[in-house]
Amino acid sequence: MNQISQENILVGEIANGLPLTIPVYRIKGDGTGPHVFIQANMHGAEVQGNAVIYQLLKQLKHLDLRADFTLVPYANPIGCNQKSGEFTLGRFDPITGTNWNRMYYDTTHLVDEFAAQHIHSSHDVVIKEFRQTIINTLDDKLSGPAYQLTTGQRIAYNLQRLAHHADIVLDLHTGPISSKHLYCPTYAKNSASYFNIEHVLLIDNGFAGALDEASFCPWWDLSHAFAKQGREFDVAVEAFTVELGSQEKIDLAAAKEDALSILSYLTYKETFNNGQYRPVTMTRYACHLDDYIAYYAPMGGMVEYLAPLGSHIKAGDPIANILRMERYLSETPLHTLTYDHDAIAILHFASASVNQGTELYKFFTNYTEL
Template sequence: MIPVISTIPVVQLASGDRLSLQVYQFRGAVPGKKAYIQSNLHGAEISGNAVIHQLIQLLMSLDSDRLIGEIWLVPVCNPVGVNVRSHHFSPGRYNHYDGADWNRIFWDFEKAGEDIQAFAKSQIDRDADTIKCNYRKEIALSFAKQLAKINAPSCRPYNEIYRYKLQSLCLDADYVLDLHSSTNQAVDYIYCFSSRQESAKAFLLDRGIVFDEYDGDAFDEAFLKPWLALEKSLAELGSAIVFDVEAWTLELGSGMQMNPESVSKGLRGIKNYLASKGLLKIEGFPLPETAAHPIILTDKKSVHKYYSPAGGMIQGRVQLGSFVKEGDRLYQILSFNKNGELPSLVEVCAESDVFVFDVSTNQSANQGEYVLSVLVRSRDFSPRIDAD
């Protein structure tokens, strides 16, 4: 297959130069569902770009009858964030103009004030496919109002211009995959919604974090939250419909790196997921072990961050991916002082049994700065017994 390649201008700089998005659209011989996959929403989180490159190569090697539906791929989806530099480092998590997190700016149909309950009542006697089609039209009509504001003489801030361009690519998608990495150093895992856990197995990752609450500002949340709200309204009216609409955030390794193992896991999982959903017909996929894949899912409220109790240098920190028992050491702070005393070692121990899944890149910390993140407790979503 040969993709349709589109270049979409996003912002004109003071110099006159323009920053753009590039979209690779693969369409199969037979119409079907749409998968939308993007990477690098946070500037330092680059591993998803390698995954998308390999997906492009894979799809170009296939005949069009191997794809049922369409797949849209958007690498380096945040050109402003990607281009931010501080010495040798690539931050790009926050908009340097207003300080907002690039993944907390997105438009949410539910927050737009639309009456989802009234829509559900108007559709209660219709089948799921008809409701889905009609709801997409409602979302599109509401979203289109944003363009009028952008085109007004007063215009809108850049983050609203940017989000409009990016979200317009996926409003009609069935499956949205947002590829991230840790800003620091982390294991590979996935974020998922509580009503979609079964599908999480298809990504073949060991760990997942389940949203127990969300505000709709993140990219995956803004896409799926309106559909979850509609399902809830229909259920209250006695219609237990679950739409085949899903959104995922894959966290593939560490920031500022394209770790080959994380890239390989991401590519394998996405291939397996797309095959499981019937979009891709490729030999060996979906893997037969998918249904029994042992993924350990943890509620998001069980994520706990540790901040440095003193200024100094981090040493003796446990390895990423370690299980640590309550009371055992997580790390030490080599703390210097200006009191005429010798340097001291500050021991930081686990407050409970934990799994360490994210650690800071910098091993120098001021008091109150981030050091690591842990999963406090987990619940199995498979036959596997978790050691923590």
């Protein structure tokens, strides 16, 4: 049985001086495979990823590992403990409003100089040196003057530092009420078919603060920078945001399914010897991020959600009823909403009460089979 080790990394302190720590679990492979980093629960209410890590650990203990694994549940010790009423208010820093998954550090400015210096370095040297360059930069930020880092950056940079050691990065999230979907960089489109996830969002190169982007953007830029110099250099890191379903829910059986999905992808990436995990046969749909459309509530009211998540709806199908009891006599109390495009309903808002302008649904449009 493989040995699991634990360390707790210190990522901050709260007002009464108590340390904020994150548990980090590691399992070592035989050194021949890629390094894998998986974290969960950066958004406080999105807890199911912890259960997936639990199920992954159960499997990984018994596998013949080529890869080293780093697994991080409870990635955000503030977010997962921030309650407001019964629910976990863990999507953004309660003080500043900043989304916890928009605070990673952009290292793409390192690319041009590095590419210029390493145009003739071997593939392995490039990988090793560029990784080290990135990590050094993060170390500098973390060891610089303490007054220069926000609470969220301190958490994010510490995690990102661990992630940059890896060749494969999975950030486990969930939607509010959601079907499973996968954020996949376009260069890694082939890998998407190995996850048991029907809905795949294809994203371009561009850093907006998330961990997947922080992980792949510098390598994607490096690939481009070398290409400009005439050298073909594949993007060396694969990073995905895996949206597991709905928030505020632990389901151990579903977590096992999600663990098998991830193990199928990891088998494909040869992180095990004799890996037996195979993808489930299913039709997978791909949608470009530009075609992933938010539908905001066109009026305030109480919502009955009608579009089954994961379902293909036709333009004009009813997607929700809005009940408005305030002016029962002077206007119709029940409004049926439609969307004017064919679409797949991926997720909807978590509450039945919405202001005008609350994000009600997100839809795949112009999607194709993967």
